[in-house]
Amino acid sequence: MISFSQVTKRYPGGHEALSAVNLAIEKGELVFLTGHSGAGKSTLLKLIAAIERPTSGVVSVNGQNISRLSHLAVPYLRRNIGLVFQDHKLLFDRNVIENVVLPLDIAGFERRDALKRARAVIDKVGLLHREKANPISLSGGEQQRLCIARALVSRPALLLADEPTGNLDAGYAADIMAMFRDFHQVGTTLVIATHDDRAIAALGGRILHLDHGRIGEVAAS
Amino acid sequence: MIGWLRHQKHALTAALNRLRSQPVATLLTALAMGVAISLPSGLYLVLGNLSRLAGDLPAQPEISVFLDTDVSSAQKQALAARLRQSDIASARHVPKDAALAALSAEQGLADITAGLTQNPLPDAWVVRPQATSREELARVAAELSKLPGVAETHLDSQWADRLQAALAIGRTGVWLLVGLFAIALVAISGNAIRAQVLTRRDEIQVSRLIGATDRYIRRPFLYLGALQGLLGGLAAGGVLAVAGALLQAPVERLAGLYGSAFHLLPPTGFEIAAVLGLTTLFGWLGAWLSVARALQQLESTR
Numbered sequence: 205m206i207s208f209s210q211v212t213k214r215y216p217g218g219h220e221a222l223s224a225v226n227l228a229i230e231k232g233e234l235v236f237l238t239g240h241s242g243a244g245k246s247t248l249l250k251l252i253a254a255i256e257r258p259t260s261g262v263v264s265v266n267g268q269n270i271s272r273l274s275h276l277a278v279p280y281l282r283r284n285i286g287l288v289f290q291d292h293k294l295l296f297d298r299n300v301i302e303n304v305v306l307p308l309d310i311a312g313f314e315r316r317d318a319l320k321r322a323r324a325v326i327d328k329v330g331l332l333h334r335e336k337a338n339p340i341s342l343s344g345g346e347q348q349r350l351c352i353a354r355a356l357v358s359r360p361a362l363l364l365a366d367e368p369t370g371n372l373d374a375g376y377a378a379d380i381m382a383m384f385r386d387f388h389q390v391g392t393t394l395v396i397a398t399h400d401d402r403a404i405a406a407l408g409g410r411i412l413h414l415d416h417g418r419i420g421e422v423a424a425s
Numbered sequence: 426m427i428g429w430l431r432h433q434k435h436a437l438t439a440a441l442n443r444l445r446s447q448p449v450a451t452l453l454t455a456l457a458m459g460v461a462i463s464l465p466s467g468l469y470l471v472l473g474n475l476s477r478l479a480g481d482l483p484a485q486p487e488i489s490v491f492l493d494t495d496v497s498s499a500q501k502q503a504l505a506a507r508l509r510q511s512d513i514a515s516a517r518h519v520p521k522d523a524a525l526a527a528l529s530a531e532q533g534l535a536d537i538t539a540g541l542t543q544n545p546l547p548d549a550w551v552v553r554p555q556a557t558s559r560e561e562l563a564r565v566a567a568e569l570s571k572l573p574g575v576a577e578t579h580l581d582s583q584w585a586d587r588l589q590a591a592l593a594i595g596r597t598g599v600w601l602l603v604g605l606f607a608i609a610l611v612a613i614s615g616n617a618i619r620a621q622v623l624t625r626r627d628e629i630q631v632s633r634l635i636g637a638t639d640r641y642i643r644r645p646f647l648y649l650g651a652l653q654g655l656l657g658g659l660a661a662g663g664v665l666a667v668a669g670a671l672l673q674a675p676v677e678r679l680a681g682l683y684g685s686a687f688h689l690l691p692p693t694g695f696e697i698a699a700v701l702g703l704t705t706l707f708g709w710l711g712a713w714l715s716v717a718r719a720l721q722q723l724e725s726t727r
Contacts, residue, residue: 253634279638279641280636281636282633282635283636287634295628306631306632306635307635309435310632310637312431314431315435
């Protein structure tokens, strides 16, 4: 589903975030990206979602070459990818359900269907009792779950999560990882950047370790 | 197709909500646009009414030919012979005594004419040429004025022609103003939309991350610009309606003093529709320029 071939990403200013990375991720896999901060985990996820373009090498997602993807095609690629951000990127000018419905509005869903689907996914992340609340009134863990709900509402085949439990205490973190396990079990491909070892141990799966922009595979636990 | 319609409806609702959520800013922008638009469209209305006034005057394709006071009888006969030619439809001789008698008969002038020791009026002809075009009238008048014994000729439609010429300049001026204020309108709209885009940076960036096309992002802003332009046009209509109501009474009084039933006419439905259409279009255009630029900047600062 995802393949990197000799991918290098150098930012303006000369910092090389990724150096000659090769990797392949199959459909339905659960992959953890580990490594110290600044090792290139976020960059790797951004390359998959075409938020960044590689300096050299080929990134391919679903058979599409990201480097050659036209500006106009990027939105359609992203509609098949759920993104979970460490800083949530929620919109505080609208309530919980309006945040979740946004991807469906963008994709042109009928309003009533969109609300129904949004409500179902909000229920799944346990926020149905807060559907009319403003996200700013939610706790950190609830905001993260809301972000996950928004990533999942359009039922993407691929979910990318950047430090989804980074700011959360252990209880919330375990909740969220349990949610990810459920998605993995229904066939979603997940790539999760984290340094939460407990989470990795709890879920199992393949581990890719990044060190100064170079990749090394750790035996699956 | 249905998805497209849904997106349009969605964007229109979003734009309406944004306008409603900032009533003061909306009102101020609409007023700024309204005042700007009311200048050229007000001038247009004034010119329209003035040319209607000029058009109401009876077209008098008549040339008055005034003779020298010391004209000889030979010259008089030569002129009379010329006036029998085929390009003259009719010619009426007005001897100076008859002219003075007619003047005395005018109310209020009898006292003045009675005080005259001698008749100051010249002999005259009132000539109606066969052709009535402006050029032909001018040609005949010029030809007659060159005949010996003719002091001057006077084209009675001359002042109406001058007014028409002045109005033509005025109309050109209106179009110049329309051009200038259209630019002003685009600038006002673009500025208002730019502020909107900047306050919605987060939304734009998040929308892009979850698969929004630029077209999707642009759409509500375009509706916003178009609606803002429409409101500006309506505001201009309000400004002109107030101005018209204030001017109606004094204009009718002035016209009454001239014994005319002239009164101001409001714009036609077509003219109103054209103004609203144009302001909407230019509001949209300003929004488009502004959003395209802002999106480009957001792209490069990501």
